[in-house]
Amino acid sequence: MKFKRWIAMLMAVVMMVSVVSPTAFAEGWGQDGAPIVVNGDAGDGGTGEPSECTCTVPCTAESRNEQCTVCQQDIADCKAGQSQPVEELALAVGWKPVKAYAAYKDSVNITVSGSLSGTTADSVTVAITLSDAEAALLTIPESSGLTLTDSDATDGKKMLSFTVSAGEPFSKTLKASATATTDATQLTTLDVASTDVTATATPEAEGGTGQTVQITFNEGATAASTLTFVEKLPDADNPYGSVTESEGSVASLTVTYVDKDGKEMARQEKAPTFTLWYQVDGAGAVEAKEGEQLPFGLTKLPEITAASTDTTWTGSVAEGTTLPSKVLALEGDTVVEKTISWFLEPSYPEDYFENAGALVQITEENASQYPNLTVGQWYFIAGETPYEDDDITITEKTSLSHNIYWADNGDAENKRPTLTVLPQIKRTVQKNPW
Numbered sequence: 502m503k504f505k506r507w508i509a510m511l512m513a514v515v516m517m518v519s520v521v522s523p524t525a526f527a528e529g530w531g532q533d534g535a536p537i538v539v540n541g542d543a544g545d546g547g548t549g550e551p552s553e554c555t556c557t558v559p560c561t562a563e564s565r566n567e568q569c570t571v572c573q574q575d576i577a578d579c580k581a582g583q584s585q586p587v588e589e590l591a592l593a594v595g596w597k598p599v600k601a602y603a604a605y606k607d608s609v610n611i612t613v614s615g616s617l618s619g620t621t622a623d624s625v626t627v628a629i630t631l632s633d634a635e636a637a638l639l640t641i642p643e644s645s646g647l648t649l650t651d652s653d654a655t656d657g658k659k660m661l662s663f664t665v666s667a668g669e670p671f672s673k674t675l676k677a678s679a680t681a682t683t684d685a686t687q688l689t690t691l692d693v694a695s696t697d698v699t700a701t702a703t704p705e706a707e708g709g710t711g712q713t714v715q716i717t718f719n720e721g722a723t724a725a726s727t728l729t730f731v732e733k734l735p736d737a738d739n740p741y742g743s744v745t746e747s748e749g750s751v752a753s754l755t756v757t758y759v760d761k762d763g764k765e766m767a768r769q770e771k772a773p774t775f776t777l778w779y780q781v782d783g784a785g786a787v788e789a790k791e792g793e794q795l796p797f798g799l800t801k802l803p804e805i806t807a808a809s810t811d812t813t814w815t816g817s818v819a820e821g822t823t824l825p826s827k828v829l830a831l832e833g834d835t836v837v838e839k840t841i842s843w844f845l846e847p848s849y850p851e852d853y854f855e856n857a858g859a860l861v862q863i864t865e866e867n868a869s870q871y872p873n874l875t876v877g878q879w880y881f882i883a884g885e886t887p888y889e890d891d892d893i894t895i896t897e898k899t900s901l902s903h904n905i906y907w908a909d910n911g912d913a914e915n916k917r918p919t920l921t922v923l924p925q926i927k928r929t930v931q932k933n934p935w
Contacts, residue, residue: 742829763873775816
């Protein structure tokens, strides 16, 4: 009886197993731990879609990654076998002083930076070429990653070097300062331009040749980064600081004498008074006068001479004279460099009789009044206004009376004739004889 009961239980188990789909037991694990898949993907939740390729080594027909479900189906989809695009090296280098101008007593921070992108090198070594005088201005903090060495060339240059690794931007701060020179007009300048920056990649390209590194300096700025130390900075009480350039010149100025019709005529015996004027960046013109505090550190004004022809007077400064041409000035809170321009202007001498004519510069605004004269030139135009004594004043008269005197003892003999008065008015204008 018991035997029959065990036979019945075994047959029931066999019937239950036969009802279940064979694919439910189709999954298993191989001897190397890789999933064995008959229907579906071990990692896709039974969707039937393969997961992404996880290979790090390219698969081949003879050797495929059995743990990658993508390559189990088609090794052509193996990502490790597909070439990755090569990204060229690109290096951004920065050299940024916190200000462009500083007094000799000041110390100025300079930020040196670099960042590297690309896939063909792990790092680059950046070298910035400096003169001996420029290198002497720098103070480099310890453990900054910045090193200062002699140049490989025999040119007396120095090399400031640092290393930039891919994905690890470099940024350090050093200081610059300078000592005043005995010549107050002498400037101390630290210039760094894109042409001063070079870079060497590590590792090198195949064959031991250096890789080309594309360098961008100060976000692509074309001008050099300049730090200038000067004797004097402008401030609220002193609008102008040190002169930064002295290459100014003064053009000669000619006054041509013409009549009212614009025809040249004989000049006057006495020359106009020529005076020196200046403008800063096109602002209002200012006369430079002896006896007053001269601008831009000048101790004296250049001598002005006058030379003549039959119809002109020309004012000039001595040949070879140079004047300040650039000066530091405040623009808001920022110190900037501004341009100085110098020029001559004529005026009447103290004993000039102005009504003899007028000094006129022809401009675009008044050119229509003087169609025969040249724009930009100075002229003395004779007879622009009459002499003061030539002015005629006419007084209106409404009546006229005239007394007649007789020498007849008061008409004692009654001999006075009857008179008929016929008014006659004679006008006489006498012109000045000079």
